[in-house]
Amino acid sequence: MNFPMDNPFFQFLYWIMNTPGIGGIVVVVEATLIVIAVSLSLRWINKGADAPEKEQFAYPTSALHHYKPKRRGFGGL
Amino acid sequence: MPKWSMVIDLEKCVVCQGCSIACRMENNTPVVTPELAGEGREMRWNDVFPMPHVEVGDYPNTKTHYMTRPCMHCENAPCIKVCPVQATYIDEEGLVRQNYDRCIGCRYCTVACPYGVRYFNWFAPEWNPTIKQHLNPEEVSSGSGVLEGPAVRPKGVVEKCTYCIQRLDNARQRADAEGRDFRPDEYVPACVETCTGKARFFGDLENPDSTVSRLAKSERAFVLLEEVGTHPKTIYLQEGE
Amino acid sequence: MLTIGKRDKEVLLDPLYRAGRGFYILLGVLIIIMGWGLFMYIRQIVFGLGVTGMDRPAYWGMYMVNFIFFIGISHAGTLISAILRVTGAEWRRPITRIAEAITAFALVVGTIQIFFDLGRPDRVLYLFTYGRLQSPLLWDAVSVTAYFLGSIVYLYLPIMPDAALLRDNLPEEAPPWRRHLYKWLALGWRGNRTQWLRLEKMIAVMAVLIIPIAISVHTVISWILATTVQPGWHSTVFGPYFVVGAIFSGIGALFIAMTLTRRALHLEAYITEKQFRYLGYIFITMSAIWFYFTYAEHMTQAAGQLAEEFPILASKLWGPFSASFWVMILAMVAAFVVLVFPLLLPDSWSKYRIFNPRFTLANAVVAGVAIVLLQVPGMQRVVANLSPGLPPITLRIIALVAGVLAIISLLPWLKRHLIDTMVIASALVLVGMWLERWNIIVPTMVNPRLMPSSWYTPTLTEWSLFAASIALFIFMFVLFFKLVPAVSVWEVREGRVIDDVRSQVPMPAPEPSSSARGAMRRSLEETEPTY
Ligand code: SF4
Ligand code: SF4
Numbered sequence: 121m122n123f124p125m126d127n128p129f130f131q132f133l134y135w136i137m138n139t140p141g142i143g144g145i146v147v148v149v150e151a152t153l154i155v156i157a158v159s160l161s162l163r164w165i166n167k168g169a170d171a172p173e174k175e176q177f178a179y180p181t182s183a184l185h186h187y188k189p190k191r192r193g194f195g196g197l
Numbered sequence: 198m199p200k201w202s203m204v205i206d207l208e209k210c211v212v213c214q215g216c217s218i219a220c221r222m223e224n225n226t227p228v229v230t231p232e233l234a235g236e237g238r239e240m241r242w243n244d245v246f247p248m249p250h251v252e253v254g255d256y257p258n259t260k261t262h263y264m265t266r267p268c269m270h271c272e273n274a275p276c277i278k279v280c281p282v283q284a285t286y287i288d289e290e291g292l293v294r295q296n297y298d299r300c301i302g303c304r305y306c307t308v309a310c311p312y313g314v315r316y317f318n319w320f321a322p323e324w325n326p327t328i329k330q331h332l333n334p335e336e337v338s339s340g341s342g343v344l345e346g347p348a349v350r351p352k353g354v355v356e357k358c359t360y361c362i363q364r365l366d367n368a369r370q371r372a373d374a375e376g377r378d379f380r381p382d383e384y385v386p387a388c389v390e391t392c393t394g395k396a397r398f399f400g401d402l403e404n405p406d407s408t409v410s411r412l413a414k415s416e417r418a419f420v421l422l423e424e425v426g427t428h429p430k431t432i433y434l435q436e437g438e
Numbered sequence: 439m440l441t442i443g444k445r446d447k448e449v450l451l452d453p454l455y456r457a458g459r460g461f462y463i464l465l466g467v468l469i470i471i472m473g474w475g476l477f478m479y480i481r482q483i484v485f486g487l488g489v490t491g492m493d494r495p496a497y498w499g500m501y502m503v504n505f506i507f508f509i510g511i512s513h514a515g516t517l518i519s520a521i522l523r524v525t526g527a528e529w530r531r532p533i534t535r536i537a538e539a540i541t542a543f544a545l546v547v548g549t550i551q552i553f554f555d556l557g558r559p560d561r562v563l564y565l566f567t568y569g570r571l572q573s574p575l576l577w578d579a580v581s582v583t584a585y586f587l588g589s590i591v592y593l594y595l596p597i598m599p600d601a602a603l604l605r606d607n608l609p610e611e612a613p614p615w616r617r618h619l620y621k622w623l624a625l626g627w628r629g630n631r632t633q634w635l636r637l638e639k640m641i642a643v644m645a646v647l648i649i650p651i652a653i654s655v656h657t658v659i660s661w662i663l664a665t666t667v668q669p670g671w672h673s674t675v676f677g678p679y680f681v682v683g684a685i686f687s688g689i690g691a692l693f694i695a696m697t698l699t700r701r702a703l704h705l706e707a708y709i710t711e712k713q714f715r716y717l718g719y720i721f722i723t724m725s726a727i728w729f730y731f732t733y734a735e736h737m738t739q740a741a742g743q744l745a746e747e748f749p750i751l752a753s754k755l756w757g758p759f760s761a762s763f764w765v766m767i768l769a770m771v772a773a774f775v776v777l778v779f780p781l782l783l784p785d786s787w788s789k790y791r792i793f794n795p796r797f798t799l800a801n802a803v804v805a806g807v808a809i810v811l812l813q814v815p816g817m818q819r820v821v822a823n824l825s826p827g828l829p830p831i832t833l834r835i836i837a838l839v840a841g842v843l844a845i846i847s848l849l850p851w852l853k854r855h856l857i858d859t860m861v862i863a864s865a866l867v868l869v870g871m872w873l874e875r876w877n878i879i880v881p882t883m884v885n886p887r888l889m890p891s892s893w894y895t896p897t898l899t900e901w902s903l904f905a906a907s908i909a910l911f912i913f914m915f916v917l918f919f920k921l922v923p924a925v926s927v928w929e930v931r932e933g934r935v936i937d938d939v940r941s942q943v944p945m946p947a948p949e950p951s952s953s954a955r956g957a958m959r960r961s962l963e964e965t966e967p968t969y
Binding site: 233236237238239248249264266275278279280281282283299300301302303304305307308309311312313316317318319320321351352353354355421422425426427 | 485486487488492493494495496497498552555556557558561562564565568569570572573574575576579662665666667668883886887888889890892
């Protein structure tokens with residue numbers, strides 16, 4: 121049996137696979153998405169500095185984690 | 198739309214290498230020194246060569262089979278599937294084409310072609326002065342970024358047999374100029390025109406009455422490496438023992 | 439203002455601002471090698487790829503081998519550090535930074551190999567403007583892009599708190615660019631609770647995401663080969679086989695980098711034998727899986743005996759590629775022996791006389807001489823002339839026995855020198871893995887269909903670019919660890935806190951199995967519990 125290549129859906133898929141330039145678009149879109157996601161997350165971390173908290177930790181101590189008791193008992197400790 | 202195909206009758210082939218020379222002159226294939234050829238750098242879009250590992254009979258009465266090998270213009274060509282930039286592609290008439298202006302020289306296609314008929318320009322092409330004066334000036338180029346046919350290739354790109362696509366162009370233009378329809382039998386590649394033994398046939402596989410269609414149905418017809426699933430359009434006729 | 443303990447500061451931060459003569463000599467040597475490589479590359483661009491040893495049908499050669507090799511090395515880091523993070527392996531803390539740095543730099547070096555290999559590097563942007571998704575090369579572009587960006591981020595995230603620490607503890611005499619650099623790297627890090635929680639969350643997410651991406655990268659690289667119809671490549675096992683090989687060689691590279699960094703930066707107190715021992719267990723596992731895949735791959739070819747595949751296998755087993763194939767196997771077996779056998783050796787045995795380095799040396803020399811006599815062309819005649827009664831089989835037996843004795847007598851030494859053992863095994867594995875890639879690419883290339891088989895020898899150009907690639911890798915690595923601490927300071931300190939807390943909590947003994955229970959009760963009755 122022949123592959124149903126006359127089906128428009130498969131023709132569309134083949135067009136995606138075979139058209140020069142789409143690959144480049146995919147790579148660029150992918151890279152852009154990653155960069156945007158990462159920048160947003162970094163900004164999110166950066167904005168965390170504005171939280172009204174006095175204490176500063178040079179490294180995560182038990183004092184830091186006592187704050188969120190739920191996290192204890194699994195993973196962290 | 199015609200589907201171009203070539204049939205080669207191995208029984209009639211006299212191993213004169215006429216096709217290879219005709220191809221070379223028609224398509225401006227670079228010439229390399231014997232040392233470079235020894236290093237596997239020679240280019241033969243069409244080649245007539247003894248089949249490796251196939252010898253019959255006991256020494257000294259051995260018999261070697263010869264094979265002539267242009268590009269198979271596979272319907273399901275592995276070289277096309279792997280090219281990252283569509284520098285090699287198949288057109289509606291079934292010709293597997295090569296665009297020298299697009300090729301980035303990754304040599305994935307040369308690695309993927311099971312027939313080994315793709316050639317890479319390891320160095321900038323060179324010819325001796327006499328041949329250089331007689332290079333074929335034709336080229337196939339539609340707009341910028343497309344350079345095909347016998348156009349002189351830059352170094353670092355891949356090239357291969359085109360079934361002399363420039364001749365197809367010329368035949369079409371002639372028909373246009375004369376204000377008539379183009380007939381498929383107006384176009385043959387240089388090797389077919391030259392063949393000493395009249396072993397090569399060329400034509401339209403779609404037309405059931407064409408020579409190639411009839412020969413392709415012959416009992417002697419076979420294609421190289423059928424098991425690889427490439428569906429070549431260069432078809433061979435078996436040699437009698 | 440973040441603070442750091444005196445000892446951590448002395449060992450981890452202060453050396454960043456000092457550079458000895460050795461450092462500059464090393465940089466100088468590396469720059470010379472890279473300069474030579476650059477010269478050879480420009481030469482290759484000017485003359486064409488013909489200056490390499492590649493030809494028809496060996497259209498791909500050493501560049502491709504190196505490409506796969508370096509991308510394989512890059513699996514050291516991110517994958518290993520991510521897996522260890524996700525599984526909460528505490529001992530990972532001092533080595534994650536080194537591992538992640540290897541990833542980022544090996545990826546850069548691996549990607550450069552593509553430029554070496556292209557006939558038209560000037561057209562490399564066509565990969566984007568005309569990229570076709572059907573080609574596996576584009577799949578590679580997609581997954582390597584994701585991997586590269588991901589591992590840069592994954593390397594960067596844990597640097598943030600360390601950069602803030604550096605920013606706050608900058609010595610007076612530090613040049614101003616350092617101040618800017620750390621300020622910029624710290625990205626406003628204050629170290630308050632919200633920031634820490636967010637950072638940890640993001641690291642956890644990245645660690646999970648990076649694992650499938652890393653696996654996809656080497657799978658896709660194997661598919662570049664496996665999607666063609668070439669004999670020897672068209673194999674379904676290639677994906678996992680390449681991934682395993684990549685992790686295997688990656689750990690090898692990590693061991694060597696760990697050892698050198700430890701020695702150069704005096705990190706003995708941070709990177710301890712524990713890291714080597716535990717990572718060594720993973721190494722042994724990967725080695726076993728590698729043997730399994732190698733066997734599966736070659737055994738199916740040998741049993742199938744397809745007319746096109748079998749000559750390639752034969753060329754590896756006893757043909758022109760037997761040297762590279764058997765050296766690979768030998769290196770891998772030797773690595774396995776070196777890793778595993780010392781663990782099996784009972785301590786009490788070291789009193790026997792044969793476990794003596796001098797005995798090892800003597801045996802190794804005997805074995806070496808015997809192998810030279812056997813293998814070096816022309817030597818056999820010499821042997822026959824000297825002692826007509828000595829047939830080659832005797833020599834072979836001598837070589838074998840002496841070799842085995844040499845290894846056995848070396849075991850206690852290996853057991854005592856854990857770190858040296860790991861370096862030896864890693865070097866063997868790196869050589870073996872490079873040869874594995876070679877044995878996959880080249881034999882298929884030189885044994886094409888419809889053509890007589892040919893041969894491929896890399897030229898000086900290829901070797902120079904290989905050396906330059908390694909130099910570039912070391913160069914980036916060395917410079918990087920002059921800018922950021924080689925050990926993630928905050929993670930190590932966090933680890934200490936956890937250790938402290940652990941030591942205060944009386945840990946209940948694990949539930950013994952029923953059969954072990956009796957033995958345990960008896961031993962408890964004999965000795966008083968110590969806690
Ligand atoms: S013979 Fe080779 S080059 Fe020609 S179309 Fe087939 S795969 Fe492509
Ligand atoms: S060498 Fe050229 S034609 Fe061949 S796959 Fe690469 S870009 Fe395409």
